Amino acid sequence: MSARYDAIVIGGGHNGLVAAAYLARAGRKTLVLERRPLIGGAAVTEEIFPGFKFSVFSYVVSLLRPEIIRDLDLPRHGLQILPLESTITPMENGDYLGSWSDPDQSREELRRHSPRDADAAAIFGRLMHHMAMAVKPIIGMVPPDPASLSPRDLMGLMRLGGHFRSLGGERFHALHKLMTMSSADYLDEWFEFDTLKATKSASGIIGTFLGPRSPGSAYVLLHHYMGEIDGAFRAWGFQKGGTGAISGAIASAARAHGVEIRTDAAVERVLVRGEQATGVVLASGEEIAASLVISGLDPRLTFTRLVDPKVLPDDLVEGVRRYKFRGSSGKVNLALSGLPNFTCLPGVGPHLRGAVSISPSVEYLERAYDDAKYGEFSEHPYMDIVIPSMIDPGMAPPGKHVMSIFVQYAPYALNGGWTDAKREAFGDAVVKTLARYAPNIESLILHRQVLTPADIERITGLSEGNIFQGELALQQLFFLRPVPRWARYRTPIEGYWQCGAGTHPGGGIMGASGRLAALEILKASGR
Amino acid sequence: MLKTSPFHPRTAPLVQAQTWRRWSGFQMASSYDPHPAREYAAIRNAAALFDVSPLHKYRITGRDAVRLLDRVVTRDITKLAVGQVYYTPWCDVAGKVIDDGTVSRLDASTYRMTSADSSLRWLHLSARGMEVSIEDVSAKLGALALQGPLARAILAQMSPADFAKLGYFRLVHTTVRDIPVTISRTGYTGDLGYELWVDVARALELWDALIEAGIPYGIVPAGVWALDIARIEAGLIMLDVDYFSSHHALIEARKSSPFEINLGWAVSKAKGPYTGRGALEAERARGAKWGFTGLEIDWESFAALFAEHHLPPQIPEVAWRQSAPVYRFGEQIGYATSGCWSPLLKTSLALAHLEAPHFAPGTKVKIEITAEHRRRTADAVVRKLPFFDPERKKA
Numbered sequence: 001m002s003a004r005y006d007a008i009v010i011g012g013g014h015n016g017l018v019a020a021a022y023l024a025r026a027g028r029k030t031l032v033l034e035r036r037p038l039i040g041g042a043a044v045t046e047e048i049f050p051g052f053k054f055s056v057f058s059y060v061v062s063l064l065r066p067e068i069i070r071d072l073d074l075p076r077h078g079l080q081i082l083p084l085e086s087t088i089t090p091m092e093n094g095d096y097l098g099s100w101s102d103p104d105q106s107r108e109e110l111r112r113h114s115p116r117d118a119d120a121a122a123i124f125g126r127l128m129h130h131m132a133m134a135v136k137p138i139i140g141m142v143p144p145d146p147a148s149l150s151p152r153d154l155m156g157l158m159r160l161g162g163h164f165r166s167l168g169g170e171r172f173h174a175l176h177k178l179m180t181m182s183s184a185d186y187l188d189e190w191f192e193f194d195t196l197k198a199t200k201s202a203s204g205i206i207g208t209f210l211g212p213r214s215p216g217s218a219y220v221l222l223h224h225y226m227g228e229i230d231g232a233f234r235a236w237g238f239q240k241g242g243t244g245a246i247s248g249a250i251a252s253a254a255r256a257h258g259v260e261i262r263t264d265a266a267v268e269r270v271l272v273r274g275e276q277a278t279g280v281v282l283a284s285g286e287e288i289a290a291s292l293v294i295s296g297l298d299p300r301l302t303f304t305r306l307v308d309p310k311v312l313p314d315d316l317v318e319g320v321r322r323y324k325f326r327g328s329s330g331k332v333n334l335a336l337s338g339l340p341n342f343t344c345l346p347g348v349g350p351h352l353r354g355a356v357s358i359s360p361s362v363e364y365l366e367r368a369y370d371d372a373k374y375g376e377f378s379e380h381p382y383m384d385i386v387i388p389s390m391i392d393p394g395m396a397p398p399g400k401h402v403m404s405i406f407v408q409y410a411p412y413a414l415n416g417g418w419t420d421a422k423r424e425a426f427g428d429a430v431v432k433t434l435a436r437y438a439p440n441i442e443s444l445i446l447h448r449q450v451l452t453p454a455d456i457e458r459i460t461g462l463s464e465g466n467i468f469q470g471e472l473a474l475q476q477l478f479f480l481r482p483v484p485r486w487a488r489y490r491t492p493i494e495g496y497w498q499c500g501a502g503t504h505p506g507g508g509i510m511g512a513s514g515r516l517a518a519l520e521i522l523k524a525s526g527r
Numbered sequence: 528m529l530k531t532s533p534f535h536p537r538t539a540p541l542v543q544a545q546t547w548r549r550w551s552g553f554q555m556a557s558s559y560d561p562h563p564a565r566e567y568a569a570i571r572n573a574a575a576l577f578d579v580s581p582l583h584k585y586r587i588t589g590r591d592a593v594r595l596l597d598r599v600v601t602r603d604i605t606k607l608a609v610g611q612v613y614y615t616p617w618c619d620v621a622g623k624v625i626d627d628g629t630v631s632r633l634d635a636s637t638y639r640m641t642s643a644d645s646s647l648r649w650l651h652l653s654a655r656g657m658e659v660s661i662e663d664v665s666a667k668l669g670a671l672a673l674q675g676p677l678a679r680a681i682l683a684q685m686s687p688a689d690f691a692k693l694g695y696f697r698l699v700h701t702t703v704r705d706i707p708v709t710i711s712r713t714g715y716t717g718d719l720g721y722e723l724w725v726d727v728a729r730a731l732e733l734w735d736a737l738i739e740a741g742i743p744y745g746i747v748p749a750g751v752w753a754l755d756i757a758r759i760e761a762g763l764i765m766l767d768v769d770y771f772s773s774h775h776a777l778i779e780a781r782k783s784s785p786f787e788i789n790l791g792w793a794v795s796k797a798k799g800p801y802t803g804r805g806a807l808e809a810e811r812a813r814g815a816k817w818g819f820t821g822l823e824i825d826w827e828s829f830a831a832l833f834a835e836h837h838l839p840p841q842i843p844e845v846a847w848r849q850s851a852p853v854y855r856f857g858e859q860i861g862y863a864t865s866g867c868w869s870p871l872l873k874t875s876l877a878l879a880h881l882e883a884p885h886f887a888p889g890t891k892v893k894i895e896i897t898a899e900h901r902r903r904t905a906d907a908v909v910r911k912l913p914f915f916d917p918e919r920k921k922a
Contacts, residue, residue, distance in 0.1 A: 085564075133837065398744055399742075
């Protein structure tokens with residue numbers, strides 16, 4: 001069968017676009033099919049209220065791989081990452097904890113709360129730096145299978161082993177602790193100031209159905225420091241024009257390499273003949289042939305919806321069934337007539353150009369998790385707030401603002417299920433909680449968009465609304481992501497591949513899954 | 528005491544970390560924030576407001592004004608229309624560059640020249656026997672540069688001037704919130720931008736008005752650190768950094784012709800006699816010995832120098848200005864005079880003097896990098912300047 005395309009990528013999310021760009025760059029005639037009218041998946045910018053642009057879902061760039069930025073020449077295609085300078089955490093006593101772009105300023109701010117922690121932070125930072133340096137190469141590595149005896153896997157394992165041995169005793173022990181402990185316990189070993197511990201541990205629970213006291217939540221602390229290693233590259237921050245503009249830049253680079261992108265083109269299923277993928281069928285009935293089909297969708301959709309699971313090995317299907325999505329977060333996007341006035345830092349100041357973290361104490365976060373454990377959204381949720389229009393004035397009409405509020409917890413499996421009324425009640429809880437710290441917020445709201453995990457699933461297709469295509473929990477990372485033995489972007493169907501965030505390393509706007517998948521595909525098909 | 532600019536009462540309270548510098552005898556801000564990241568971002572994303580008052584400014588009038596300027600600079604001033612601005616170098620008799628700056632034609636018989644260095648003596652020497660008045664108006668005029676993609680939107684709501692019609696390197700006499708100003712579409716960032724020239728008596732008023740109107744557009748007062756990164760991306764040279772004035776260079780080797788600093792395009796072939804013409808035409812005919820060009824430092828080879836020491840690559844947050852040798856085939860073929868990490872292009876850039884024939888774009892060279900106290904080299908590629916040239920600059 002002569003294929004019109006060498007490769008079809010299902011899903012125009014950022015990983016799908018990255019994979020397509022790399023395939024086309026290597027000369028493969030590649031088509032991307034996107035179900036929605038716009039590309040980007042969860043990295044989209046939409047004008048949901050006239051004049052106000054929102055990064056509807058994903059809202060900051062974190063850990064976008066520098067090699068992708070270079071290989072695809074993304075700055076020439078519109079990548080422009082603006083600094084997100086600070087984080088403040090309002091405290092319940094009316095004070096705040098600030099972390100600023102200047103390290104001296106941050107240290108002295110922390111000293112105001114705890115001189116001991118201010119000193120500890122520097123040493124903690126050094127340890128985290130070393131561990132992040134140790135773990136970082138893994139992000140760029142196709143996971144070796146520790147149960148396999150193939151030379152390639154053994155080589156990979158040996159490299160990994162050597163890598164960890166080079167850490168030295170102290171750091172290896174610290175790494176082991178980091179992999180097993182809860183972030184609250186881990187941070188207790190270092191710090192005393194509760195608001196600091198809460199704000200640091202919040203990064204460990206994002207997108208995961210865990211609380212700060214759940215074991216296994218500590219290692220995500222590392223992600224922040226991995227970002228700092230790349231900090232020189234400034235690959236984190238706020239994309240001009242919102243996260244949709246990142247998707248746009250990758251798409252532009254992909255097109256420059258010859259990729260064709262079709263929107264409003266939902267794939268119904270993958271065509272399989274014998275044990276070989278031969279193309280796709282669209283919802284419209286149109287069939288498109290290709291010798292390679294790459295799914296950028298999550299593992300559940302990749303293995304149980306796009307193909308008939310009956311053609312797959314039972315252990316794979318069972319593994320996918322066990323793979324945890326459990327969307328735990330929602331998003332509230334506000335169009336504002338003016339700027340919020342935080343009681344802890346009144347007026348307009350540099351804090352409004354950074355993040356505002358509603359994480360006053362570890363107990364606050366854990367109680368927010370308690371609500372979710374029993375099937376309710378948090379009455380007083382953890383929130384990560386940014387005002388993109390303060391960084392990129394193009395996001396809102398002059399003098400007006402947009403506010404992006406990431407909210408956790410909002411369990412996908414809400415008691416009684418999500419309804420319109422529940423969605424609004426959730427939105428109310430968010431605004432009410434924020435009003436405790438910024439009392440004028442309610443009077444500023446021109447428009448409110450509330451997104452529950454059910455909405456995220458409905459709009460983007462992400463199963464159970466999990467923003468990472470499945471939890472970034474240790475039991476489903478690296479050679480276990482999404483399923484043991486199928487962590488190297490392959491599937492049991494010849495010519496059918498996976499490239500979404502449900503594969504290693506997953507999560508955030510990194511693009512690493514898409515890149516590694518494409519390189520693996522090219523290697524397998526003899527570039 | 529160093530001099531202070533007419534905007535000093537407004538800028539001084541903004542300087543958080545006392546990051547001042549000297550600029551032409553003035554005390555000016557390197558940056559207002561402790562770090563220049565946000566100020567730089569404003570240049571490429573919103574609008575940055577720079578105090579550029581230390582520039583030397585001369586008002587030249589009289590019957591022979593055009594004759595004088597045409598004799599001094601290398602571009603053809605007889606072609607300069609009313610309301611037009613030229614960027615140009617000027618040279619000594621040997622064709623070596625003294626300085627670079629702008630010449631604006633304010634009306635039929637009035638010109639304004641700006642320069643980095645004081646040029647009064649040279650103008651007077653060149654004006655011998657001419658009927659011309661040369662007035663140093665440096666202390667009478669405040670100058671602000673409003674640079675960035677939203678600069679036009681900010682000015683358009685404050686001024687009756689038609690900014691859609693104000694072309695690149697053109698100027699207009701107008702008002703901003705009733706303050707008389709001259710606005711030229713010029714700048715040192717390679718972006719959409721304007722420079723505003725104002726009577727010092729109204730300077731503070733102008734600053735306040737721009738800030739107030741600019742806030743909804745993300746205006747950010749910015750200092751020289753941010754400017755330095757932008758001008759390197761734009762491939763714009765700086766006196767005393769990338770080249771030395773032939774009037775000040777202690778040795779011949781430190782002098783440069785316009786051809787040697789990428790300003791050959793500004794040496795008119797057609798114009799009549801001017802200072803340095805003979806030497807420059809001879810050099811044009813024989814070809815310049817040096818080229819001034821961009822270098823892009825290869826990230827992988829740069830990072831590898833640090834990885835040897837288990838360090839992430841160390842990138843300076845401000846532009847560097849120390850000379851770095853450049854090699855090809857193991858021989859030194861030139862030197863870089865300034866460089867920076869480009870936050871926009873996500874790559875390390877440098878501006879370099881390279882000997883012929885090594886300055887063709889695409890030539891692979893090596894540049895000295897000090898990594899963990901050790902002098903090493905990283906791969907680099909010769910690039911045509913500017914590195915960054917957005918459409919909006921001229922659109």
